Amino acid sequence: MADWPVESLGNMTLLQYAKTPYMDLLAKKGKTGMLKTVQDGFHPGSEVANSSILGYDQEKVYEGRGPLEAASIGVELAPDDMAIRCNIICIEGDNIKNHSCGRLETEEGDILIKYLQDKLANDPEIVAKYGNIVHFYTGVQYRHLLVINGGNKYIxxxxxxxxxxxxxxxxxxxxxxxxxxxALANGAKPTKLSATETAELINTLIVKSQELLGKHPFNAQRIAEGKDPANSIWPWAGGYRPHMATLQETFPQIKKGAVITAVDLIRGIGHYAGLRCIDVEGATGLYDTNYEGKAAAAIEALKTDDFVYLHVEASDEAGHDGDLELKLQTIENLDKRAIGPIYEEVKNWDESVAIAVLPDHPTPVAHRTHTNEPIPFLIYAPGIEPDGVQTFDEVACKEGSYGTLEKDGFIKAFMAIN
Ligand SMILES: [Zn+2]
Structure with missing residues (x-):
């Protein structure tokens, strides 16, 4: 949701301009501040920002997308596994035509990934040189997973x-x-394959995948239909199983917790953080997401769990699209269709519920990608002493009583609410 001031909105930010009665009410009744969700030296990715909100120090836990996506699709990594995102892409001659071969359904990707697993993981040349260490797993659409046992992540x-x-x-x-x-000088355990060997192996897999997929009947049909062939793998963002303590270990008041999200990376963070992942029908990660269903799932989870992390991606997508009207709409939807119903339901519960509202990172519509600027947050709980801030936005929350927090400052403040 976080953004920059926009001239056509009278130099207001979108959070200032949008009608957000519930967020404003909670800011007014609660306490506010700013949070630096992107540690210095880290890229403002969703995985960095969301795990920072939960209090994880990126210096200690950052392993990139691969291991998080592995957790999201239920692949448990061994300590010596290196997991890496494996796109199926479209190559045209010498060039990468696109990163996703147009549209690829999960079922179609599954056919190709199973084929590559069969042929590449058991390729005699690869097995003779490296052993049986390559595993392909089906993910979602064009986004799959490659695990190399003994692989090195420094590539x-x-x-x-x-x-x-x-x-x-x-x-x-x-x-x-x-x-x-x-890393070795700092005491890291040597991996079975060096970085050089790992890079060689992955490049061999890429080239061999092009030979195999280029001849696959699925692609002959795709070309006949005028679609982009899915004719190469492209691995990137590898890492090891992250050393993340669960939230239960860090905050004993959380005995049971849940995460609700349509985004693989956030599911993966939730898994390592010890949260159960609740699937909501119609949760798409887009503007048409099932806000009411997500809110209802959060309310239901709060009846049995001590902590629920509810993530809505829609505003970020609208920011990437550079679509001001749409982003305003997603902010108002979140207020009216998720935050409102949750607050109205839990405000009178005997066991009080604390609510925090915050974006993970700005995705300004003028910029169309993430930035690392601090984001506003609010914390509300029955009986909390208000700090005088009247609205929830990037300007008002700068005056909040929490000031600007970083690292685990936010989650500790939230967990300190009784
Ligand atoms: Zn984004």
């Missing part, structure tokens, strides 16, 4: 969405020997 990969229409060969994986040496 430089190019996210394929960053290089559409670029030649693919110069973007192949390279070892980050400097980072590898530094």
């Amino acid at each position: 430089k990969c190019t996210p394929p969405h960053d290089v559409p229409l670029h030649p693919w060969r110069p973007e192949l994986v390279k070892p980050d020997t400097e980072a590898e040496a530094k």
Whole structure:
């Protein structure tokens, strides 16, 4: 939700301009502040921002997308596994045509991933050189998973969405020997494969996948239908199983907790944080998401659990689209269709419920991608002493009594509410 002042809105931010009676009410009745959700030196990704909100120090837990997506699809990683996102992309001649081969249904991706598992994981040349260490797992649509047992994470990969229409060969994986040496000097356990060997293996898999997928009947049919062929894998964002203490371990008052989200990365964070993942029908991660269903699931979970992390992606997507009207709508939807119903339901419960509202990071419509600026937050609980801030937005919350927090400052403040 967080954004910059917009000229056409009279230099107000979207949170200032949008009609958000419930967020404003909770800010007025509660306490507010700003939170730095992106630690210095880290990219303002959703995985960084959301795990920071939950209090995790990125220096200690950051492992990138691969391991989080593994958790999201139920793949438990061994301590010596390296998990890496594996896109199925479209190559045209020497170039990456796109990062997702247009539209690929999960069932279609599943056919190709199972085929690659069969052929590549058991490829005699690969098995002879490295052993039986390659595993492909089906994820969602074009986004799948590659696990290399004994793989090294210190490799430089190019996210394929960053290089559409670029030649693919110069973007192949390279070892980050400097980072590898530094990790070893700092006491990291050596991996079975070095960074150089891991990069070589992944590049071999990419080239072999192109030979296999190029000949697959699925792609012949796709080309006949005028669609982009799904003709190469593209692994990126690898890491190990993160060393994350569960929230229960850090905050004993949480005996049971839940996460509600349509986004794989947040599901993965929830898994390692010890939260059960609740699936909500019609939760899409987009503007048409089932707000009412998510709110109802949160209310239901609060009857049995001590903590519920409810995540709604819609505003971020609207920010990426650069769509001001749509983003305003998503903010008003969140207020009216999720926060409102939850507050109205729990406000009179015998066991009081504390509510915090916050974005994970700004995705300004003028910028169309994430920024690392601090975001506003509010914390409300029955009986909390208000701090005088009257509205929930990037300007008003700067005056809040919490000031600007960072690292685990927010979650500790929230958990300190009785
Ligand atoms: Zn985003």
